[in-house]
Amino acid sequence: MNFDSFDLYPQIVAGVQALGYSTPTPIQRQAIPPALKGQDVLGLAQTGTGKTAAFVLPILQRLVKRPRGRIGALVIAPTRELSDQIHTAFVALGRQTRLRSLPIYGGVSMAPQVRDLRSGVEIIVACPGRLLDHIRQGTIRFPNLEILVLDEADRMLDMGFLPDIREIIKHVPTVRQTLMFAATMPDDIRGLTRDVLRAPVTVQVDPSAPAPTVAHALYPVASHLKTDLLLQLLRYTETASILIFTRTKHRAQRLGKQLERAGYPTTSLQGNLSQNQRQAAIRGFRNGSYRVLVATDIAARGIDVSRISHVINYDMPDTTDAYTHRIGRTGRAEKTGDAFSLVTREDEAVVRNIEFVLGARLERRRLNDFDYQRSALPGRDNGLSGQKQSPRGQPERAKTFNNRTFTARSKKRY
Ligand code: AMP
Numbered sequence: 130m131n132f133d134s135f136d137l138y139p140q141i142v143a144g145v146q147a148l149g150y151s152t153p154t155p156i157q158r159q160a161i162p163p164a165l166k167g168q169d170v171l172g173l174a175q176t177g178t179g180k181t182a183a184f185v186l187p188i189l190q191r192l193v194k195r196p197r198g199r200i201g202a203l204v205i206a207p208t209r210e211l212s213d214q215i216h217t218a219f220v221a222l223g224r225q226t227r228l229r230s231l232p233i234y235g236g237v238s239m240a241p242q243v244r245d246l247r248s249g250v251e252i253i254v255a256c257p258g259r260l261l262d263h264i265r266q267g268t269i270r271f272p273n274l275e276i277l278v279l280d281e282a283d284r285m286l287d288m289g290f291l292p293d294i295r296e297i298i299k300h301v302p303t304v305r306q307t308l309m310f311a312a313t314m315p316d317d318i319r320g321l322t323r324d325v326l327r328a329p330v331t332v333q334v335d336p337s338a339p340a341p342t343v344a345h346a347l348y349p350v351a352s353h354l355k356t357d358l359l360l361q362l363l364r365y366t367e368t369a370s371i372l373i374f375t376r377t378k379h380r381a382q383r384l385g386k387q388l389e390r391a392g393y394p395t396t397s398l399q400g401n402l403s404q405n406q407r408q409a410a411i412r413g414f415r416n417g418s419y420r421v422l423v424a425t426d427i428a429a430r431g432i433d434v435s436r437i438s439h440v441i442n443y444d445m446p447d448t449t450d451a452y453t454h455r456i457g458r459t460g461r462a463e464k465t466g467d468a469f470s471l472v473t474r475e476d477e478a479v480v481r482n483i484e485f486v487l488g489a490r491l492e493r494r495r496l497n498d499f500d501y502q503r504s505a506l507p508g509r510d511n512g513l514s515g516q517k518q519s520p521r522g523q524p525e526r527a528k529t530f531n532n533r534t535f536t537a538r539s540k541k542r543y
Pocket of ligand 1: 151152153154157176181182
């Protein structure tokens with residue numbers, strides 16, 4: 130099957146060709162035909178499966194012959210980064226359609242958004258909070274809306290956006306086409322599905338198992354040795370771009386600095402950054418100025434960097450779904466990638482669940498020349514094991530020396 134079978138207008142086929150897509154991905158094969166017929170679709174697909182084009186192409190096809198300057202499609206997404214990416218997909222795939230897409234999210238001034246809305250656009254890609262601000266202020270209206278998309282709906286619910294979404298839906302026409310995408314199907318999504326979709330066609334691409342193009346490996350290690358093991362792993366592994374996940378903002382920031390000191394061009398992405406800093410970090414990672422990005426789950430949501438060769442869980446996530454989302458950042462659209470997880474004893478339960486979902490035991494690996502027995506010397510800490518504090522109760526500052534990480538107090542022991 131190729132894209133010809135969708136019978137898209139030539140302007141849209143031109144966009145598909147410009148991006149070099151030759152074969153539709155499974156979610157595109159399943160979701161595009163009913164979406165083109167105007168049916169509601171519930172797409173169960175994780176990120177990295179090509180789900181964005183699965184709704185972008187039908188939207189472009191539907192709006193290309195419509196009058197300009199009326200908002201015909203609204204896509205709601207959980208994060209700014211994802212909104213930007215969807216907007217970029219509209220621009221790239223729709224480059225010859227002259228349809229205009231506008232991303233709308235908070236953290237930036239409202240005035241330019243109001244100006245762009247006034248100048249006329251056909252597609253809005255928005256995060257719920259800022260969109261509601263515009264709705265309440267009367268700076269956006271949807272009298273001509275034909276298609277509503279809820280992307281990563283499960284994540285939006287996780288993030289507490291359900292009331293906002295319900296409120297937004299009150300302001301869009303009831304007669305419309307709705308497409309909803311989610312990686313997982315928790316009960317509250319089922320409820321939302323019943324309320325917003327009409328007789329949907331459900332399409333499903335391995336909803337709970339991580340992308341099959343990803344090779345998984347676990348590296349059991351004591352938590353105080355995680356940073357040393359990570360550095361060793363990076364030294365001996367051929368990598369392109371690496372995305373590393375930590376549990377907290379603080380750990381992301383701190384590990385980022387440690388890797389930078391160890392010679393890896395690294396940036397970190399966490400909730401404390403301004404919108405400009407976030408965008409600079411993502412841009413730098415995408416264009417290769419930074420080889421490593423250290424991030425928390427929320428911060429990394431929606432990042433689409435096609436060259437990510439490795440996702441490394443410095444800290445394991447708490448749930449299988451979160452693991453799936455993280456791992457979806459590599460092996461995107463049928464490229465291959467590796468997922469490494471540094472696991473401690475506390476992670477055993479979540480590892481068992483992941484293995485259950487994958488239907489296979491994950492490979493445990495040991496690095497040959499790594500000293501796993503090294504104990505946590507008094508005062509020595511990689512700075513990230515969580516509890517270690519100096520006698521004054523302040524976390525100690527880690528320093529790197531000969532590629533090893535020391536705390537100030539332990540340095541003289543070596
Ligand atoms: P998504 O799951 O929508 O975030 O897409 C993941 C990546 O796959 C993006 O970089 C897309 O540009 C790419 N992609 C989407 N559809 C195709 C396709 N049919 N062929 C090749 N790459 C694709």
